[in-house]
Amino acid sequence: MSLHLLSLTELAAGLRRGDFSAVEVSRAFLDRVERLDGNVNAFLSTDPDHTLAQAAEADRRLAAGEPGALLGVPLAIKDIISTEHFPTTCGSHMLADYRAPRPATVMERLDQAGALVLGKTNTDEFAMGSSTENSAFGPTRNPWDATRVPGGSSGGSAAAVAARFAPAALGTDTGGSVRQPASFCGVPGIKPTYGRISRSGVVAFASSLDQVGVFGRTSRDCAAVLTALCGHDRRDATSSDLPVPDFAASLTGQISDLRIGVPHEYFIAGIEPDVEAAVRAAVARLGDLGGQLGEATLPHTEYALPAYYIIAEAEASANLARYDGIRYGYHEEAPADSESDLSPMWEAYCRTRGHGFGAEVKRRIMLGTYVLSAGYYDAYYLKAQKVRTLIRQDFDRAFEQYDVLVCPTAPATAFRLGEKTADPLQMYLADVLTIAPSLAGLPAMSVPCGLAEGLPVGLQIIGRPYDEATVLRVADALERTGDWHLRLPLP
Amino acid sequence: MPLTPEQVRHIGHLARLALTEEEVLAYTGQVSEILEYAQILSRLDTDSIPPTASVIPQRGVMRDDVVEPSLSQEEALANAPHASDGYFVVDAILEGE
Numbered sequence: 059m060s061l062h063l064l065s066l067t068e069l070a071a072g073l074r075r076g077d078f079s080a081v082e083v084s085r086a087f088l089d090r091v092e093r094l095d096g097n098v099n100a101f102l103s104t105d106p107d108h109t110l111a112q113a114a115e116a117d118r119r120l121a122a123g124e125p126g127a128l129l130g131v132p133l134a135i136k137d138i139i140s141t142e143h144f145p146t147t148c149g150s151h152m153l154a155d156y157r158a159p160r161p162a163t164v165m166e167r168l169d170q171a172g173a174l175v176l177g178k179t180n181t182d183e184f185a186m187g188s189s190t191e192n193s194a195f196g197p198t199r200n201p202w203d204a205t206r207v208p209g210g211s212s213g214g215s216a217a218a219v220a221a222r223f224a225p226a227a228l229g230t231d232t233g234g235s236v237r238q239p240a241s242f243c244g245v246p247g248i249k250p251t252y253g254r255i256s257r258s259g260v261v262a263f264a265s266s267l268d269q270v271g272v273f274g275r276t277s278r279d280c281a282a283v284l285t286a287l288c289g290h291d292r293r294d295a296t297s298s299d300l301p302v303p304d305f306a307a308s309l310t311g312q313i314s315d316l317r318i319g320v321p322h323e324y325f326i327a328g329i330e331p332d333v334e335a336a337v338r339a340a341v342a343r344l345g346d347l348g349g350q351l352g353e354a355t356l357p358h359t360e361y362a363l364p365a366y367y368i369i370a371e372a373e374a375s376a377n378l379a380r381y382d383g384i385r386y387g388y389h390e391e392a393p394a395d396s397e398s399d400l401s402p403m404w405e406a407y408c409r410t411r412g413h414g415f416g417a418e419v420k421r422r423i424m425l426g427t428y429v430l431s432a433g434y435y436d437a438y439y440l441k442a443q444k445v446r447t448l449i450r451q452d453f454d455r456a457f458e459q460y461d462v463l464v465c466p467t468a469p470a471t472a473f474r475l476g477e478k479t480a481d482p483l484q485m486y487l488a489d490v491l492t493i494a495p496s497l498a499g500l501p502a503m504s505v506p507c508g509l510a511e512g513l514p515v516g517l518q519i520i521g522r523p524y525d526e527a528t529v530l531r532v533a534d535a536l537e538r539t540g541d542w543h544l545r546l547p548l549p
Numbered sequence: 550m551p552l553t554p555e556q557v558r559h560i561g562h563l564a565r566l567a568l569t570e571e572e573v574l575a576y577t578g579q580v581s582e583i584l585e586y587a588q589i590l591s592r593l594d595t596d597s598i599p600p601t602a603s604v605i606p607q608r609g610v611m612r613d614d615v616v617e618p619s620l621s622q623e624e625a626l627a628n629a630p631h632a633s634d635g636y637f638v639v640d641a642i643l644e645g646e
Binding site for chain 1: 552556557560561562563564565566567568572576579580582583584586587589590591593595598599600601602603604605610612620624625627628629630631637638639640641642
């Protein structure tokens with residue numbers, strides 16, 4: 059049996075029935091990683107002996123009939139999430155040797171559900187990027203076309219699921235870092251409402267925006283993992299104490315009760331015609347299923363990207379101040395013969411940070427430091443926060459009329475490696491359609507909806523706060539109309 | 550308003566980033582370009598709009614003031630580049646002696 063072709067939901071059920079063992083499942087995925095990841099570079103670390111030992115323990119628990127919705131199922135984890143037994147590098151030289159002193163809350167939740175860890179996946183350094191090319195450990199390649207990027211920043215996790223190296227994976231999404239790579243790699247990926255999932259132990263980029271998200275083989279897989287992860291955590295004061303439904307129970311295939319808005323501002327100038335055609339066709343299929351389609355308007359859409367890059371970089375410059383080379387991470391001393399007029403300690407800070415961080419991270423720290431500096435705060439940071447309010451109000455109004463909004467996840471399919479690295483602003487524009495829901499804290503998902511010249515296209519589904527259930531219901535209904543999410547990029 | 554290399558050096562100083570002259574020139578152009586792009590925000594009249602710092606409603610989150618287990622000294626120092634006798638090692642910041 060080709061275990062790697064089964065969805066997480068099928069694997070969990072098969073393990074429970076005893077159709078195959080957890081050791082067999084983990085071995086199947088680890089063998090595949092061993093054989094094929096040299097061309098993809100989805101994983102930064104694996105530990106087969108550890109994973110197989112955990113799988114053997116899961117088999118004992120399965121035999122004993124112990125509970126656990128994900129018992130014995132292995133997942134890939136973005137390397138920005140603190141994990142036991144594995145390094146947590148954040149794709150940075152700064153943390154190349156870092157071992158988190160305790161696991162993130164999401165890892166404890168996965169453990170409680172019985173899930174195993176296959177390995178840690180590649181990411182743009184500190185999740186700052188849209189292509190995974192900013193990783194200090196080399197780029198990940200798109201399994202659909204090795205000359206193209208997988209998207210980012212959770213490109214390793216998206217590629218791992220697309221290549222069938224893992225049935226599901228965790229990523230993080232600050233401005234689109236789950237949805238955009240999901241679109242580029244042809245897999246479903248969901249970012250829940252800000253606050254749904256604890257951020258404790260998730261290395262911080264922009265704290266008012268960061269959320270953990272899930273990639274799965276199917277929307278049902280995403281629902282199953284999301285159910286295990288969501289819920290209040292006393293270690294994250296922003297985590298929501300609202301009840302968490304069993305998200306998979308909402309996947310009825312019925313969407314005729316839903317009013318589905320199509321925001322015309324998201325079909326921007328410059329969108330690839332094939333991408334637009336695939337998205338329009340998917341929207342029409344939702345109409346065929348009985349969804350009540352209508353045109354929506356989000357008038358401040360064009361202001362989301364500049365507002366985001368001010369807010370996110372301001373928060374990043376503050377969060378990344380912690381990397382001082384003293385308590386953990388890369389450290390560089392001031393040279394004994396230094397001619398600098400800085401004190402040795404100050405010079406050590408500057409050298410540690412100047413050489414430990416990569417170019418994009420430094421660029422963002424510079425931008426963030428500038429917009430927060432005396433004399434510029436009101437013009438940039440405060441202004442961006444006010445525009446954030448306008449963007450939230452756009453969505454509030456749209457959701458008076460509609461239950462979900464649907465649009466492209468990205469204006470184009472996966473671009474070529476190196477195509478945008480020389481021009482930061484062009485790279486930022488790759489996230490232009492995922493940013494606004496992030497600023498509003500909304501749940502949003504990308505689901506495969508077609509191919510354009512052989513490359514995957516994603517439909518973005520945006521929901522009301524805490525209404526992941528409806529977002530997933532629409533995604534699942536769309537999956538039932540086609541097999542885009544089951545197409546295989548690799549043999 | 551584009552940045553000058555002098556401003557970029559100053560920001561690098563504030564952010565404790567050692568930058569090469571090459572980096573200073575690159576960031577002068579790139580950060581200026583991003584800031585210029587952000588100027589479209591000034592088209593919006595936001596005088597009467599309150600800022601959004603977080604999408605979560607503001608609330609105080611309290612817990613009982615009781616001592617709980619935390620990282621041991623050994624765990625806290627495990628990732629330190631230089632540790633000695635249970636302390637982080639840093640460069641001297643005072644002159645003399």
